[in-house]
Amino acid sequence: MKELAEARGTVSQREPGVPVPSWDEVVQENRDYVYRLAFHLSGNTHESEDLTQETFLKAFEHRAGFRGESSLRTWLSRIAVNAYLVAKRKNGRVRPVGARVESMRDFLESPEHLVVRGEFLQCIHYLLEYECKPRDRVLLVMRDVNGLSYEEIATVLGITVGAVKTRLHRARRGFRDLLVREGCAALVAGGRCVCEGVRDL
């Protein structure tokens, strides 16, 4: 595999004298991170595989453009987010009948649902995937699900930290309004939601 000689940022993050990582090493080190971001952006396993593959393909094609001005992960995040937004613009998303059940099947088969109630996650996941605008979803996933800092998000989106604050706040308020519209019991007195997970919050 070709050496990633152009990816000086990865070198600058390492101790002096540490050899430049191969492309294989770059993929190996960041694959789980990119997949996790893609998984929460796309909301399903099939699209997240495609998005992860596309992210590394584009990163490899444009590796010469990486100057180490941000971390490698931030750069990969930017590629993944752009690929996601382009795909959404191109294909949109058709809400399938029974989407709440279908989209959460993988999650509900996991042991995590024993810790965090499946009904609650299903509700949040559904609203994020099908009711949230893609640009809002990107912000909520980066900040609240994947824990990126405001500075990292600003770099990924190519906007100021002040703009991140404004847009994130708008996205969160919008999401809260969705929950209220759904009658979420955590937010609406007498809400019809029977989710135990929400009630625990």
Add this chain to the structure above:
Amino acid sequence: MTCAEVQRLLSAYIDGELDAASRRAVDEHLQGCEPCRRDLVSLTKTVKMIRALGQIKSPRERST
């Protein structure tokens, strides 16, 4: 600070992203403003709910 000004800052307040002066100003306003306190509570619950998705491991993470 007015209610509108405080409410615009609540998201950054929750994330600890306000400078000390802004945070103090928001704290002072919240002490005497019930509607803004309610706004903060509902926004905080919303953030917690979204963050809970982060507890879900992707299928690939579960298999490792």
